[in-house]
Structure formats: structure tokens, C-alpha cells
Amino acid sequence: MSEMSTTFSAHTLIAAYSKGWLPEKDQNYKAAIMCLNKLHPALSNESINLEQNQKEKFKDTTYYLKKSGLTLEKLDELSVIHVTGTKGKGSTCALTETILRSHGVKTGFLSSPHLISVTECIRINGVPVSERLFSNYFWKVWNKLELDKETGYDLRAYFRFLTILSFHIFLGEKVDAAILEVGIGGEYDPTNIIRNTKTVGITTIGIDHTSILGTTLEDIAWQKSGIVKERANVFTGVKQELCLKIIKQRCNEKKANLLEIPHVNLDNWTTKEVVKINTPLSVCLAYDWLTRTTKNKINGIGINILSNQNNFHKFLSTVLKQLENFQFPGRCQNVKIRNLNFYLDGAHTIESIILASRWFIESTKGSSNEKVLVFNLTGDRDPLKLMKVLYENCKLSLVCFTPNTPYIDDDLNSNFNNFSVISEVDKMKNVTKIAESCRNNFKLNSMVFTHILKVFEYISKRFGNEEVDVLVTGSLYLIGATLVALEKFSSNTRFE
Incomplete structure (x- = not known):
């Protein structure tokens, strides 16, 4: 472990993977944070509840998206990788995003929760957006929603607002790929408003957020697999037969392809468990997205990375070199x-x-x-x-x-x-x-x-x-x- 200066910055820790990042100080940003915190505490991106009408809550996201100045048709222009799971989804997204950047892709990345600064939740090319850029987009969206006095704000809408804000930023900054980490669940999560996802990842399924997602693995599997879209490639590391059965059913309904990722022993590569476990899925997600874009064909290898194990291991060996210095703040x-x-x-x-x-x-x-x-x-x-x-x-x-x-x-x-x-x-x-x-x-x-x-x-x-x-x-x-x-x-x- 390397010795750190006793004058290190917490901001630098947060962006350890992008050395040197420090946010600009901006008075409008401080005012934006005050408004944002009035919506609802960051602790509650759990904006859906089994006792509430989840479908109505989800409809609210569409409503606010339109009020903010974005249509679903415009949102379809985003090329999205969507990831859910009980654990590992943040690390999987970060690893996937790192791989894509190494291939020259301009990335947007929505994650939650943040550790110190809310700007961590929305990244461009791996770096949290600056306070100035955040506040510029924030006020454009906030002011449009502020005009809506009839319905008012859902006081549990903190994560919903950040999700809609990220869409504005990703479209405005013209990212090539948007990597979206589900807040909680999937089916009724605000991120699931997107319709045109071709690459989907489901990391693992376990018992968590039971007051929101249900008390059984089957209930939670149904919620998580709600992000599957028509004819998408769905990659998963889920092993429980009960969960896989439900995921397969939901994939069949959408005519989506369910692909189980291969097991890879990475013990000799890293001691970081989250990296070892989530790298294979991240490789599949990044490869799938890259080979779907005509400008990023990789060495002539076919679209389905799992159609040939040699393809997977060939790409994996290249990727491991690119991930040698990978860090995700707050995880290992x-x-x-x-x-x-x-x-x-x-x-x-x-x-x-x-x-x-x-x-x-x-x-x-x-x-x-x-x-x-x-x-x-x-x-x-x-x-x-x-x-x-x-x-x-x-x-x-x-x-x-x-x-x-x-x-x-x-x-x-x-x-x-x-x-x-x-x-x-x-x-x-x-x-x-x-x-x-x-x-x-x-x-x-x-x-x-x-x-x-x-x-x-x-x-x-x-x-x-x-x-x-x-x-x-x-x-x-x-x-x-x-x-x-x-x-x-x-x-x-x-x-x-």
C-alpha cells in the first residue's frame, strides 16, 4: 500500500481513477444542491414502495421527463448499457465504462449513491461532471419543472431528478454510450424509462430492500429483470435456478437473448474481490456494445462474444491490461x-x-x-x-x-x-x-x-x-x- 500525503483531498479520493480532478467552485452549484436536497434526502433513492402504486410512480417519471423538455423519442437516441443486480452493479458499470474508454468511446455514467459530491453520480469519460456543468444543466431542468405548480414535486424524487438530469447531460454532451446503474430494483426504477437498450447486465440476485422489492428471491428476480428490452442481449452472473427461470421467462417475453457469462479465475490478477467477480460480466457488456457499433468492430470477431470461448478469452486478455490500475472509490x-x-x-x-x-x-x-x-x-x-x-x-x-x-x-x-x-x-x-x-x-x-x-x-x-x-x-x-x-x-x- 502506497503512502499518501497527509494533505490529500477527499475529492481526489473520490476520483482516484481520474487523478487530479477537482470540482470548480460555483455559487450557482451551492444553490442547486440546496434545491436538490429539498426534493428528498439522498438516502432515499428508494422512491418506489410496495405499499404505493408503483406503476403510477413510474408514469410520473415519464411526466417529469416531458416537462423537463425531453421526449421519449429523443431519449431513444442514447445508446445505453443498463445494469442491475443486488450487489456489484456499480463496480460492473465502472469496469465496463473503463473498457469502453480504452477503445476511444466517449462515455456517460450514471451511478448512485455518491460518496461525497453529488457530481460523482454523473460522469463524462470517467470523470465526475464539474460543478459548473452540473449547475448549468440543473437550472435548465429545474426551472422548467418549477413552472409545474399543478402537480408539484414528488418529495421522494431525488434519484428521479438525477436520472432525468443525467439524460439531459448525456444528450447535451453527445456521449457515444451511456452506462446506467439501476437505483433500486429495475421494473419501476426511474432509469427504466429508457426504451432502446440493446445491452443489459444483471449481476447477482440476493435478499435486499425487501420493503421495496419483495421478500423472496423470485420477487426480486422479477423486479431486476424488468430492465430487459426487446431483442436485447442480456448477460448475467445469476446462478440460482429459481431466479434464472424468471429471468428466462422475461427474456422470452421480450424476444431477448439470455447469455450466461463464463467463469474465469482471476485470483492471480487481483486481490480485489469485486473486480475479480465483476470483470467477466463487464467484458461481455463492453464487447457486446462495441461490436454493435459499425465503427468499433474488434479484430473481426463476431458479434456474440460467447459464441466462441476463444473470442472471450482473447478479448479478456487485452482488457486485463487496461484494467490493471482500476479503482472504484469506496469499493476495496x-x-x-x-x-x-x-x-x-x-x-x-x-x-x-x-x-x-x-x-x-x-x-x-x-x-x-x-x-x-x-x-x-x-x-x-x-x-x-x-x-x-x-x-x-x-x-x-x-x-x-x-x-x-x-x-x-x-x-x-x-x-x-x-x-x-x-x-x-x-x-x-x-x-x-x-x-x-x-x-x-x-x-x-x-x-x-x-x-x-x-x-x-x-x-x-x-x-x-x-x-x-x-x-x-x-x-x-x-x-x-x-x-x-x-x-x-x-x-x-x-x-x-
């Missing part, structure tokens, strides 16, 4: 500050926590350093299931529970506050409840803190000059707040 991310080795991963499902723990174990193999866990989670997830994996596998010396609060500071930039949507009192109640539940079930040497900076200050004092391996996981919002806290922590020369 390493940061070193003084004697503290931070391992950051936004895992928040049982499957992703297992992968994060494997990565941590592999990365610290042979190390006699003390192991510290910084943990929190959001939503209705069961902390005991996640903690059981970490407790049994990571040889933890100390567990630190903390809310997703970087530090207490009234001047903390509002752009960094999208994860601070409930009161500090309520956040402390939640994290205390999680800590008590875990303590009662596991023999933890643990403490509860009021914010993340205090955690890092405590670890630094407690272990002095000893090297410490610190795993931060459980929530992407925890990772975002951690990156902000690390910037402050790295610049502090003394602690009170």
Missing part, C-alpha cells in the same frame, strides 16, 4: 495515513460483506498488526448477520460503532451533507441500538463514538506508533462520511 479502496492502514468498502449485504472480509484478510495476510473494525449500516438490514461474518473471520482487536457523521462542524460544506439526513440524536440512537445488539451476541471489545473523526483520533492515541489495519464497512454512506473525516484527520497535527 486502500488509504494509508501515518501508521494507520485503512481498508474502505461499502459492503452492506451478507454476500458483499463476505467478499469485503475476504479482501481484508487477503490484503493483511502475514501482517501482525492490530485489526480494528469501524462499522455502521442503514435501512432495515440485520446487523447480526453482517457482524457474524466479520467477527468470525477478521480477528478483530476492537470494533468501533459510529453514525455516518464525519465530524461535528456547522461549516461543513452542504455538498458533503447529503448523508446527514436525520438528526444527530436519532443517528446516535440507531448506532447505539446496533452496537448493543452486536455486543449481546458476540464477544466484542467495542466502543460507540459520536462521529468518525473521533474514532480515528482514538485509534491513533490508543495504538500510538504501532501499525494498525482499519476496516471500514457496512454502508456506502459510512464510506462517504469516512472520506470526509479522513481529509480532516490527515490535516490534524495534534488532537485535543
Whole structure:
């Protein structure tokens, strides 16, 4: 792990894969963020609910798209790669986008949630859009919707607005390919308003967001496969027979081609589990899109990469060289500050926590350093299931529970506050409840803190000059707040 300067920027961490990016400061951008946050907290891109009329919510997206000045016909001009899944969809999109850029494709990329700055959600050629570009498009869309006084805004429309905004940006900036990560589910997700998708990816299916998507794998598989479009090529790493049956049914209904990706052992290439697992699917998605465009035929290989295993492995060997330095902030991310080795991963499902723990174990193999866990989670997830994996596998010396609060500071930039949507009192109640539940079930040497900076200050004092391996996981919002806290922590020369 390389030593990082103690004056590194949190923004630089966020765009680690595009070294040197820093957003422009723009007053109109600050005003835009204030308006955006009024729609609904970033924590709730979960804008669909089983108790609500999902179809009506989906119709609202079409309505707002039209009010913003875009028609569905205009949206058809976007060449889209659409990706859903319970875990790995963000990494898959980022890997796919990296491969396409390496072949000279101008890319647009919509993802969620952001870690620090909302501009991370909308990228052009791998780089978060500048604050100035974001605010320019924001006000064009916002002002048109502001004229609509009759219906008003859906107060759970934060992610919907970002989705519509991304369409305006991608069309306005004339991207060649738009890679869209589904917010939640698929069938009624705002991104699914697109109609002309030829390349579709479904990463995995597991139990998550049960209050929104349903409580069974079959329910969730139906929701996820809702992004399949007419005659699309659908690539998936899903293995459960029940889920595959439903995906096949939905593909048959749309006359789409369902293609299972081959298994590839990449253990000797990288220790990052999310990269190892998601690279094969990303290769298929990128290859499929490239070979669908007449200007990007690859070495004369046929359109269907899976029609010949040699084709797949030939393209894969080229791609691995292009992905050697791939990084996706908040997923298997390493940061070193003084004697503290931070391992950051936004895992928040049982499957992703297992992968994060494997990565941590592999990365610290042979190390006699003390192991510290910084943990929190959001939503209705069961902390005991996640903690059981970490407790049994990571040889933890100390567990630190903390809310997703970087530090207490009234001047903390509002752009960094999208994860601070409930009161500090309520956040402390939640994290205390999680800590008590875990303590009662596991023999933890643990403490509860009021914010993340205090955690890092405590670890630094407690272990002095000893090297410490610190795993931060459980929530992407925890990772975002951690990156902000690390910037402050790295610049502090003394602690009170």
C-alpha cells in the first residue's frame, strides 16, 4: 500500500481513477444542491414502495421527463448499457465504462449513491461532471419543472431528478454510450424509462430492500429483470435456478437473448474481490456494445462474444491490461495515513460483506498488526448477520460503532451533507441500538463514538506508533462520511 500525503483531498479520493480532478467552485452549484436536497434526502433513492402504486410512480417519471423538455423519442437516441443486480452493479458499470474508454468511446455514467459530491453520480469519460456543468444543466431542468405548480414535486424524487438530469447531460454532451446503474430494483426504477437498450447486465440476485422489492428471491428476480428490452442481449452472473427461470421467462417475453457469462479465475490478477467477480460480466457488456457499433468492430470477431470461448478469452486478455490500475472509490479502496492502514468498502449485504472480509484478510495476510473494525449500516438490514461474518473471520482487536457523521462542524460544506439526513440524536440512537445488539451476541471489545473523526483520533492515541489495519464497512454512506473525516484527520497535527 502506497503512502499518501497527509494533505490529500477527499475529492481526489473520490476520483482516484481520474487523478487530479477537482470540482470548480460555483455559487450557482451551492444553490442547486440546496434545491436538490429539498426534493428528498439522498438516502432515499428508494422512491418506489410496495405499499404505493408503483406503476403510477413510474408514469410520473415519464411526466417529469416531458416537462423537463425531453421526449421519449429523443431519449431513444442514447445508446445505453443498463445494469442491475443486488450487489456489484456499480463496480460492473465502472469496469465496463473503463473498457469502453480504452477503445476511444466517449462515455456517460450514471451511478448512485455518491460518496461525497453529488457530481460523482454523473460522469463524462470517467470523470465526475464539474460543478459548473452540473449547475448549468440543473437550472435548465429545474426551472422548467418549477413552472409545474399543478402537480408539484414528488418529495421522494431525488434519484428521479438525477436520472432525468443525467439524460439531459448525456444528450447535451453527445456521449457515444451511456452506462446506467439501476437505483433500486429495475421494473419501476426511474432509469427504466429508457426504451432502446440493446445491452443489459444483471449481476447477482440476493435478499435486499425487501420493503421495496419483495421478500423472496423470485420477487426480486422479477423486479431486476424488468430492465430487459426487446431483442436485447442480456448477460448475467445469476446462478440460482429459481431466479434464472424468471429471468428466462422475461427474456422470452421480450424476444431477448439470455447469455450466461463464463467463469474465469482471476485470483492471480487481483486481490480485489469485486473486480475479480465483476470483470467477466463487464467484458461481455463492453464487447457486446462495441461490436454493435459499425465503427468499433474488434479484430473481426463476431458479434456474440460467447459464441466462441476463444473470442472471450482473447478479448479478456487485452482488457486485463487496461484494467490493471482500476479503482472504484469506496469499493476495496486502500488509504494509508501515518501508521494507520485503512481498508474502505461499502459492503452492506451478507454476500458483499463476505467478499469485503475476504479482501481484508487477503490484503493483511502475514501482517501482525492490530485489526480494528469501524462499522455502521442503514435501512432495515440485520446487523447480526453482517457482524457474524466479520467477527468470525477478521480477528478483530476492537470494533468501533459510529453514525455516518464525519465530524461535528456547522461549516461543513452542504455538498458533503447529503448523508446527514436525520438528526444527530436519532443517528446516535440507531448506532447505539446496533452496537448493543452486536455486543449481546458476540464477544466484542467495542466502543460507540459520536462521529468518525473521533474514532480515528482514538485509534491513533490508543495504538500510538504501532501499525494498525482499519476496516471500514457496512454502508456506502459510512464510506462517504469516512472520506470526509479522513481529509480532516490527515490535516490534524495534534488532537485535543
